[in-house]
Amino acid sequence: MAGPRNDRATSEARTVSRGFGWLALLGVILAAAGLVGLVYTGVATLTSMLLFGWLLLIGGVVGLLHAVQSRGTSFFWLGVVVAALNLAAGVVVIRRPDVAAEALTMFAALLFLTGGVFRLVGSLVVRGPQFALTLLQGAFGLLIGILVLAGWPSSSQYVIGCFFSLALLVDGLGLIATGIGGRRIVSLVQPEEHLKAAHRGQGGQDQSDN
Template identity: 30%
Template sequence: MSQDLPITLTELRTVGLSELHKRWGWILALGIFLVALGTVALGASVFTSLVTMVFIGWLMIGGGIVQAIHSFTVKNWSGFFIDLLAGILYVVVGFLIVAHPAQTGIALTLLIAMFLIFGGIFRITVSLMHQFPNWGWVLLNGVISLILGILIWRQWPVSGLWVIGMFVGIDMMFNGWSLIMLGLVAKDIPKSGEVPETPEAA
C-alpha cells in the first residue's frame, strides 16, 4: 500500500486552494465577462427575454425527442405510453414556445408575479406569527417579494416583455461579481491561505 495515504483534510484543502490560485486569472476574466454580459442583457431586456424563451423551447424540444426515443428502447415496459406521451408533450410545448416566445414570456411573467406575491405574503405572515430568530430578515424578504410581484403584475402584460430578461441580466451580474471576488481572493491565497507546517512528533 502507498505510504502517502490517507490524505489529510488539511492537505486536501491546501491542494484545492493551490488549484484556485493557479486559475485566478481565468476566474476573474469569467467574472468580468459575465458582468459585461449581464449589463448588456439588462440594457436589452426585451431581446434577452425572447432569446431566453427560445432557448428554453429548444431545450424542451431536445429533451422531448430524447425521451421519445428512449421510450422505444423499453417498448415492453408498462410505462411505455406514458414515457412516449411525455416526450411528445415536451416537443409540442417546446415548438409552441419557439413559435411564440413573446406570448410565452408574458404568460410566464404572470406566473412569476403570482409566485412573488403569494410567496411574499406567506413569508410576511409566518415571520410575524412566529417571530423566530432573525425573523426580521424573512419579513424584509417577504415585503420585497410582495412589492416586486405587485409592480410586475401592475405593468402586466407589458412587463412580460422585459421581466425575464431583467432577471437573467441580474443573475449574470451577481454571478459575475461573485466570480470576480473569488478570483481576487484566489490571487492572494498563497499568503492568506498558507497552512503552517506543524513540527513532527519526536
C-alpha cells in the same frame, strides 16, 4: 529528490492557477452579458425565451431517446408523454416567444405574490429570531408581484429579461470572486511548499554529509 518534486509542485500550482484564471474570465463574460441585458431588457427577454425553447426541444429529444431505449418497461409511455410535452412546449415558445414571456411573467408575479403573503403571515404568526428579515422579504416579494401584475402584459417585455440578466450578473460576480480568491490562495500556498521542499532537501543533504 527535492528538484523533481519541486518542479512538479510548481507545475501543478500553475495549472490550478490557470484554471482559476479561466474561471474568472468566464465570470467577466457572464457579468458583462448581465450588464448588457439589464440595458437591453427587451432583447434579453427574447433571447432568454428562445434559449428556454431550445432547451425544451433538446430535453424532449433526449427524453424521447431514453423512452425508446426503455421500451418494454413500465416507464416507456410516461417518458414518451413527458418528451412530447417538452417538444410541444419548445415549439410553442420558439414560435411565439412574446406569448410565452407573458405567461411566464404572470407565473412569476403569482409566485412573488403567494411567497410574499406566506412570508408575511408566517413572520407575524411565528415571530421568530429572524422576524424583521422575514417580514421584509415578504413585503418585498408582495410589492414586486403587485408591480408586475399592475403592468402586465406590457411588463412581460422586460421582467424575464431583467431576472435573467440579474442571474447572469450575480453568477458572473461569484465566478470572478472565486477565480481571484483561488489564484490568491495558490500564490500564498506555493511559497510555503517551496520552503518545505527546500528544508527537506537541506535536511537530506546534511544527513548525507554526516
